[in-house]
Amino acid sequence: MPTLASALLQGLKDHGAREIFGIPGDFVLPLYKVIEESNILPHYELSHEPGVGFAADAAARYHAGLGVAVVTYGAGAFNTVNAIAGAYAERSPVVLIAGAPGARERSSGFMLHHQARTVDTQFAVLKEVTCDQAVLNDAATAPAEIARVLRSARERSLPVYIEFPRDMVAAPCEEVPVLPRTEADPDALAECADEIVARLKTAKSAAIIVDIEIRRYGVEEQVAQLARKLGLPVVTTFMGRGLMENAPDVVAGTYLSAAGDESINRLVEDADALLLLGVILSDTNFALSQRVLDPRHTMLAIDREVRIGHHVYHEMPLEALIGALIARAGTGRTRKALARGAMRYPRDLKADDTAIMPSDIAAAINDLFDKHGPMPMTADIGDCLFTAMEIENTALAAPGYYAGMGFGVPAGIGVAAATGRRPLILVGDGAFQMTGWELGNCQRYGLDPIVVLFNNCSWEMLRAFQPESAFNNLSDWHFADIAKSIGGHGERVATRRQLVEALDAAVKRRGKFSLVEVMLPRGVTSDTLARFVSGFKAAREKKA
Numbered sequence: 001m002p003t004l005a006s007a008l009l010q011g012l013k014d015h016g017a018r019e020i021f022g023i024p025g026d027f028v029l030p031l032y033k034v035i036e037e038s039n040i041l042p043h044y045e046l047s048h049e050p051g052v053g054f055a056a057d058a059a060a061r062y063h064a065g066l067g068v069a070v071v072t073y074g075a076g077a078f079n080t081v082n083a084i085a086g087a088y089a090e091r092s093p094v095v096l097i098a099g100a101p102g103a104r105e106r107s108s109g110f111m112l113h114h115q116a117r118t119v120d121t122q123f124a125v126l127k128e129v130t131c132d133q134a135v136l137n138d139a140a141t142a143p144a145e146i147a148r149v150l151r152s153a154r155e156r157s158l159p160v161y162i163e164f165p166r167d168m169v170a171a172p173c174e175e176v177p178v179l180p181r182t183e184a185d186p187d188a189l190a191e192c193a194d195e196i197v198a199r200l201k202t203a204k205s206a207a208i209i210v211d212i213e214i215r216r217y218g219v220e221e222q223v224a225q226l227a228r229k230l231g232l233p234v235v236t237t238f239m240g241r242g243l244m245e246n247a248p249d250v251v252a253g254t255y256l257s258a259a260g261d262e263s264i265n266r267l268v269e270d271a272d273a274l275l276l277l278g279v280i281l282s283d284t285n286f287a288l289s290q291r292v293l294d295p296r297h298t299m300l301a302i303d304r305e306v307r308i309g310h311h312v313y314h315e316m317p318l319e320a321l322i323g324a325l326i327a328r329a330g331t332g333r334t335r336k337a338l339a340r341g342a343m344r345y346p347r348d349l350k351a352d353d354t355a356i357m358p359s360d361i362a363a364a365i366n367d368l369f370d371k372h373g374p375m376p377m378t379a380d381i382g383d384c385l386f387t388a389m390e391i392e393n394t395a396l397a398a399p400g401y402y403a404g405m406g407f408g409v410p411a412g413i414g415v416a417a418a419t420g421r422r423p424l425i426l427v428g429d430g431a432f433q434m435t436g437w438e439l440g441n442c443q444r445y446g447l448d449p450i451v452v453l454f455n456n457c458s459w460e461m462l463r464a465f466q467p468e469s470a471f472n473n474l475s476d477w478h479f480a481d482i483a484k485s486i487g488g489h490g491e492r493v494a495t496r497r498q499l500v501e502a503l504d505a506a507v508k509r510r511g512k513f514s515l516v517e518v519m520l521p522r523g524v525t526s527d528t529l530a531r532f533v534s535g536f537k538a539a540r541e542k543k544a
């Protein structure tokens with residue numbers, strides 16, 4: 001009979017986990033020993049728990065399975081709260097497993113080390129940023145508890161929390177079952193799909209907007225098939241950038257409203273039928289929109305619900321809905337699918353001795369991808385993310401809605417570990433100061449991401465909104481000089497020629513991370529961020 005620890009690890013694997021990210025501590029040492037010795041799942045240790053959470057989140061996003069983070073009680077678990085909150089906001093199914101005191105310790109009468117207020121404060125805090133929870137204090141019920149929580153993570157595509165008291169690790173325990181999926185009611189599904197297809201076919205101008213859930217449920221290809229059958233263009237949200245990278249024939253571009261391309265704005269804002277698949281109705285996705293989305297013209301499928309006009313269909317899994325729509329789509333009149341080319345991306349950067357502007361970085365990366373093939377990308381929040389909007393639609397994991405800094409580098413490590421592919425990481429100097437040092441862990445796992453560091457010695461995105469504040473001035477940390485001492489290769493570039501050469505050399509350099517530190521002037525931003533800020537200010541003045 002397995003132990004509770006091995007049953008949990010096997011259960012994670014059976015539910016789609018591919019690896020574990022973590023930092024051990026005395027409350028998880030026994031569990032960590034089983035993780036290392038059982039080899040059920042590969043494991044990667046990082047240096048600070050925020051990075052553990054970001055890496056597990058990005059791994060979940062890229063392999064559309066479960067991300068797993070294992071941390072110690074109290075100090076470790078509380079360090080993950082921001083990363084798990086970001087995973088909740090952006091619907092990434094991370095399983096957070098935290099150690100906890102055993103039964104005897106709990107009743108010892110002592111305050112325990114790592115305890116905050118009560119012994120259960122950790123559970124209370126993490127309950128707020130997870131959709132389901134389990135405390136494994138009874139081996140008889142643990143398999144069913146784990147199965148329920150892991151199904152919740154998969155079906156809701158949201159983080160979950162498992163508390164593992166350290167005296168339960170070796171408890172004999174049954175295997176963890178994989179529960180049957182919660183299906184949609186077939187009649188409700190048929191009625192919902194009929195209604196959507198009817199609205200799309202009678203519309204004068206329709207479009208599909210996609211966001212992160214289509215990746216979380218692994219249905220990007222099916223959405224492309226649906227769009228082709230309906231003859232409708234697909235637009236991604238800001239948060240959904242990089243989705244459907246393999247369907248350039250139907251993806252028109254990214255809707256950035258006032259900050260974006262006018263031809264895309266027209267597709268969305270002039271439509272009298274919009275099908276929103278997995279879309280988060282957030283300020284970063286729609287706040288600059290010239291027009292509030294009219295519920296009479298909008299059909300929104302997210303979080304297992306479909307809202308059409310003013311009525312809602314419940315328990316409607318996205319993958320089932322899209323299957324039902326595809327089955328109905330072929331019978332209607334087809335529209336000419338929007339040919340690619342609605343968006344023009346900067347290319348052919350002149351490799352001369354002029355200073356680099358943020359949008360030059362996008363052109364250099366587009367040229368690099370044309371020459372060497374696209375790379376999976378991660379980005380932090382800051383102008384690097386807005387610059388990413390000027391890079392050809394490539395797979396991207398970024399905190400486009402939650403907008404928490406520190407995500408970019410650990411997320412890149414998570415993608416490298418989870419996919420075996422080499423990521424391109426975009427990060428600003430402020431965000432790099434937070435978690436960039438996790439790059440030092442690449443050497444022990446033989447990971448070799450390429451990092452493009454936007455060094456403007458500034459919290460430039462804040463300066464764009466509030467130029468008068470001197471607190472946005474950061475000093476120059478000379479990051480490239482530090483790269484070597486943490487196992488990588490660093491190069492500082494200040495001209496477009498140096499940038500092109502450094503990127504080319506980085507692609508050819510394998511076996512260690514390459515940090516390309518791009519010096520940018522303060523007070524300058526990408527074209528996209530400049531439009532975003534002016535759009536934001538205009539929208540604010542309009543509301544004032």
Ligand SMILES: Cc1ncc(Cc2c([C@H](C)O)sc(CCOP(=O)(O)OP(=O)(O)O)c2C)c(N)n1
Nearest residue numbers: 382383403404405428429430431458459460461
């Ligand atoms: C964890 C965390 N702390 C603070 C912020 C606020 C914040 C921004 C958002 C608005 O909330 S953008 C930004 C500056 C980013 O600086 P850097 O990484 O150098 O990028 P760039 O210079 O391109 O702006 C901060 C501090 C944040 N988003 N996340």
Ligand SMILES: [Mg+2]
Nearest residue numbers: 428429430458
């Ligand atoms: Mg900066």
